[in-house]
Amino acid sequence: xxxxxxxxxxxxxxxxxxxxxxxxxxxxxxxxxxxxxxxxxxxxxxxxxxxxxxxxxxxxxxxxxxxxxxxxxxxxxxxxxxxxxxxxxxxxxxxxxxxxxxxxxxxxxxxxxxxxxxxxxxxxxxxxxxxxxxxxxxxxxxxxxxxxxxxxxxxxxxxxxxxxxxxxxxxxxxxxxxxxxxxxxxxxxxxxxxxxxxxxxxxxxxxxxxxxxxxxxxxxxxxxxxxxxxxxxxxxxxxxxxxxxxxxxxxxxxxxxxxxxxxxxxxxxxxxxxxxxxxxxxxxxxxxxxxxxxxxxxxxxxxxxxxxxxxxxxxxxxxxxxxxxxxxxxxxxxxxxxxxxxxxxxxxxxxxxxxxxxxxxxxxxxxxxxxxxxxxxxxxxxxxxxxxxxxxxxxxxxxxxxxxxxxxxxxxx
Numbered sequence: 231x232x233x234x235x236x237x238x239x240x241x242x243x244x245x246x247x248x249x250x251x252x253x254x255x256x257x258x259x260x261x262x263x264x265x266x267x268x269x270x271x272x273x274x275x276x277x278x279x280x281x282x283x284x285x286x287x288x289x290x291x292x293x294x295x296x297x298x299x300x301x302x303x304x305x306x307x308x309x310x311x312x313x314x315x316x317x318x319x320x321x322x323x324x325x326x327x328x329x330x331x332x333x334x335x336x337x338x339x340x341x342x343x344x345x346x347x348x349x350x351x352x353x354x355x356x357x358x359x360x361x362x363x364x365x366x367x368x369x370x371x372x373x374x375x376x377x378x379x380x381x382x383x384x385x386x387x388x389x390x391x392x393x394x395x396x397x398x399x400x401x402x403x404x405x406x407x408x409x410x411x412x413x414x415x416x417x418x419x420x421x422x423x424x425x426x427x428x429x430x431x432x433x434x435x436x437x438x439x440x441x442x443x444x445x446x447x448x449x450x451x452x453x454x455x456x457x458x459x460x461x462x463x464x465x466x467x468x469x470x471x472x473x474x475x476x477x478x479x480x481x482x483x484x485x486x487x488x489x490x491x492x493x494x495x496x497x498x499x500x501x502x503x504x505x506x507x508x509x510x511x512x513x514x515x516x517x518x519x520x521x522x523x524x525x526x527x528x529x530x531x532x533x534x535x536x537x538x539x540x541x542x543x544x545x546x547x548x549x550x551x552x553x554x555x556x557x558x559x560x561x562x563x564x565x566x567x568x569x570x571x572x573x574x575x576x577x578x579x580x581x582x583x584x585x586x587x588x589x590x591x592x593x594x595x596x597x598x599x600x601x602x603x604x605x606x607x608x609x610x611x612x613x614x615x616x617x618x619x620x621x622x623x624x625x626x627x628x629x630x631x632x633x634x635x636x637x638x639x640x641x642x643x
Contacts, residue, residue, distance in 0.1 A: 238315050240383035240426070243369045249377035254432045260375045261431070265324055268364045269513045271420060272325040272413045274400035274434040278311040278318035278426060284395035285309030287460075296457075298465040300474055306390025311426055314391060315383045318426040320433070322368070323393070323400040325413060325420040326361055328354060329512030330504070331495050331521075344569070345522030346560045349469065349493025350419055352544040353518040360515045361386045361423045368425055381428040386421075393422045401434035407459040408447035408497040414440065417504035440503075447497035452486035468494035472556050473548050478587060478621065484559050485595075491523055491556040492545060519543075525564075526572050528557035529589075551582040558585060562592025567603075570596055574609040577626070583619035590622060594629025602633040 252260065258275070265273040288308060297303045307313040311321050331350020351357060365384035373380045385391050398405045402422075403413035412418045441459075448456045455466035464470040468487055471479050472494070479487070498504055512518075523539075531539065531550055540546035545553070558576060561569045573596070576589040590613055593606055610633070613626035632638060 238383060240315050240317075240381050241366075241369070242379050242381055243373035244379045245374045245377055247374075249374060251377045252375065254430075257376060257429075258432050261322065261372065264368060264371045264375070265322075268368060269326060269515075270324040270364070271327050271416050272402045274323045274397065274402035275431045276321045276323060276396055276400035277433050278315075278321050280307075280312075281309040281392060281395050281399060284392050284399075288392060288395075291461075294463075296461075296463045296465060298470055298475065299477075300464065300470075308390045308392045309395070311391065311396070311424075314385065314389060315381070315426040315428075317381050317428045318383070320427050320429055320431040321396060321400065322372075322425040322427060322431070323397045323402045324365070324368075324423045324425070325397075325402060325411075325416065326357065326364070326423065326513050326516070327416065327420040328357065328516045329518070330417075330419055331499075331518075344489070344525045344561070344564055344566070346489050346491030346525045346528065346557060347522050348491065348520065348545075350495050350498075350518075351421060351516075352492050353521055354516040355519070355542055356544045356546070357421045357516055358386050358388070358544070360513075361421060365423050365425045369427070372425075372427065372429070376429060383426045385424040385426065389424075391424060393424055396424065397422055399436050401437045404437040404439045404441075405460065406439075406447065406501065406503075407441050407445065408456070408501070409460060409462050410498065412440075412501065412503045414503060418498050418501060419504060444502065446500040446502065450496050450500040452488065452494075452496060453483050468496075472552070476549070476552065478584060479555070479559060481591070484588075484591060485563060487556075487559055488563050489522075489525075489560045491525070491528060491553065491560055492548060523553075523557075525557045525561050526569065529554050529561065529572060529576055529585075551584055554580065554582065554585045555588045558588035558592045562588075562595035565595055565597045567596045567598045570598075570603070570606050574605065577609050577613050577622075583617075583622055586613065586617065586619065586622045587625045590625040590629045594632040598633075606633060 312318055328351045362384055369382035394405055394411050397411045403411040406412045410418045453466045455463055457463050468490055472492055536550040573589045573593050577586050580586050610626045610630040614623050617623050
C-alpha cells in the first residue's frame with residue numbers, strides 16, 4: 231500500500247494491486263467488514279456537508295459562555311467537515327468501545343490510603359493514537375477495496391469538528407439529553423472517530439432520538455451542570471472542572487465532586503441504554519490499567535512521577551498541579567482526619583498556590599473526633615498569616631473558622 235502526503239494534513243492512499251471497482255452497495259458492505267475487523271462496534275456514513283442546526287446550537291452554547299475557559303472551542307468552522315478537507319465527499323463515523331468503567335467509591339484501602347476515581351475512558355491507554363492508527367489502516371484498506379486512490383483525513387476529537395452531531399447525522403446513534411452519543415445495544419461507553427474521504431459513499435440514515443421522557447442523566451448530575459435537556463453548562467461539569475479548568479474550583483462545586491480526580495461518568499452510569507450486555511464491550515487496546523489513583527501519592531506527585539503516570543494515558547490532559555488540586559479536594563470530601571498530616575504538609579510546602587488553596591479547604595472539611603487538633607489549627611493559622619498568595623490566606627482563614635465552629639456537621643462518619 232502506497233501512501234503520499236496530501237493537503238490539509240490529509241494523505242493519499244493508493245491500492246497495492248488493481249481491484250475491480252465495486253458497486254456502492256458492495257463498497258458499503260466491505261466497509262462494515264473492515265471496521266468490525268478493526269474493533270469498531272458501530273460504523274455510519276454521512277455526507278461531508280455542513281450541519282446547519284448543529285452549528286446554530288453550538289453558537290448559542292458559545293454565546294452563553296457555557297464553554298468556560300475552553301477558548302479553543304471557538305476556533306474553526308466545526309459544523310463544516312469540508313473546512314478540514316475541501317475534497318471530502320463523505321465522512322465515515324466509527325465508535326471504539328472502552329467498556330463499562332470500574333470506578334472507585336473512595337473506599338479506604340488496607341494500607342490506609344484512598345483512591346480517587348477516574349472516568350472510564352481514562353482508565354486504559356490513551357485512545358487518541360490508537361484510534362488515529364486504526365483510521366489510517368481503514369483508509370488503506372478502503373483504497374484497496376475501492377480500487378482507486380482516495381484522499382483521507384482522520385479526525386480524533388482534537389480536530390475542530392462537531393463529531394457527536396455528525397455521528398447522529400450519520401446514524402451511528404442519537405444524541406442523548408446528556409449530550410453524548412447513544413448507540414442502542416451498545417450504550418455510550420465508546421470514543422468517536424471520523425475519517426473524511428474523497429469517496430462518494432452511500433450515507434446512512436440519521437438515528438431518531440429515543441430518550442423519551444427519561445431525565446435520569448439530568449437528575450443525577452452531582453453539580454447540576456445541565457441547564458435543560460441537551461444543554462450542558464460546562465463550567466459546572468465535573469469533567470471540565472477536573473480536566474479542562476486550570477484555576478481554582480468554585481467552592482460550592484468542590485463538595486459535589488466527591489472522590490473524582492479525572493472526569494466523571496455519572497450521567498452515563500444512570501442511563502438505561504448502558505444497562506445491557508453491549509455496554510460491557512471493550513477494545514483490547516483500551517483495557518483498563520487502573521480504576522483509580524492513590525490520592526496521597528497524587529497530592530505529593532513530583533515531576534518524574536507525573537511523567538511516568540501520564541505516559542501513554544489520557545491523564546496527560548491535566549497538569550501535575552491540577553491533579554494535586556483534585557486530590558486535595560477528594561481528600562477533603564473523604565473527610566478522614568488520617569490524611570490531615572499530608573494535607574498540612576501540602577499547605578505548608580507545595581510550590582503551587584492552587585494546590586495550597588485547596589489543601590487548606592480540605593483541612594477544614596476533615597472530621598476530627600473530639601475536636602480539631604492543634605496541628606491542623608496551627609497549619610491553617612500559619613498559612614493565614616504568612617502565605618504569599620491572598621487566595622490561600624483567605625481559604626485558610628475560612629477553613630480555620632470552619633474547624634472551630636462547634637455546630638458544624640461531620641463530613642466523615
